[in-house]
Amino acid sequence: MIVTPSTVDNFYITHDVNDTPSRRQGVDELCEFNQRAYGASLIACACELLEVDFVVTPTAQTLMHRFYAKKSLTVYDIKAVVTASITLACKFEENVRKTRDVLNCIRHAQELAEGEPKEVFIINTPEYENAKSTAHFMEMVMLKEFGFFAHCSAPQKYAYALCACLNLDEELTRKAWVMCNDSFLTPLCVRFKPDVIACGCIYLAARRAGVA
Numbered sequence: 001m002i003v004t005p006s007t008v009d010n011f012y013i014t015h016d017v018n019d020t021p022s023r024r025q026g027v028d029e030l031c032e033f034n035q036r037a038y039g040a041s042l043i044a045c046a047c048e049l050l051e052v053d054f055v056v057t058p059t060a061q062t063l064m065h066r067f068y069a070k071k072s073l074t075v076y077d078i079k080a081v082v083t084a085s086i087t088l089a090c091k092f093e094e095n096v097r098k099t100r101d102v103l104n105c106i107r108h109a110q111e112l113a114e115g116e117p118k119e120v121f122i123i124n125t126p127e128y129e130n131a132k133s134t135a136h137f138m139e140m141v142m143l144k145e146f147g148f149f150a151h152c153s154a155p156q157k158y159a160y161a162l163c164a165c166l167n168l169d170e171e172l173t174r175k176a177w178v179m180c181n182d183s184f185l186t187p188l189c190v191r192f193k194p195d196v197i198a199c200g201c202i203y204l205a206a207r208r209a210g211v212a
Helices: 005-011 029-050 056-066 080-090 099-114 125-147 155-165 170-185 194-208
Strands: none
Touching: 005 170, 029 056, 029 080, 029 099, 029 170, 056 080, 056 125, 056 170, 080 125, 099 125, 155 170, 155 194, 170 194
């Protein structure tokens, strides 16, 4: 596949989030939103536990949302997709982590989110080998679905640069950054380009601060 600017641009105009595979399989709007938001939250928490560069988190969240723009939640479990999304994002952003570390951090993130104690994966056990195999399988499924093209760009970096150009104060910049982070709880990243999302977050932050 030859990657051109139009290849990247076309992604944002060919996916209708109101007509997703999950919706066509009978998953209602609220359920799909909650599942995606849960997945994005797990990614954010697990990436923090993994101590990866900040860019890994939005990349993984974007991959998750892109995948569910093509495949249904009824077919592919959210936790398996979250695991594969983080693993792929770590590789794409050159922050490679061991599969066992990714699995354990996700399990700990689930524990924090659900309040239910979970044991860590022990290497060479049947449970670990099954989880590892599932993670690797999902990686290949996602890569194949993306046509082995998974370019991602985070809106946070655009927001930071624009705030600097506009000479906005530190507090407003921080609020715009937080809004960029929160945007990944929704499928905005498959509807709009990252620079557009960044502009929207800055404008909303400015309005809330009473300076827009």
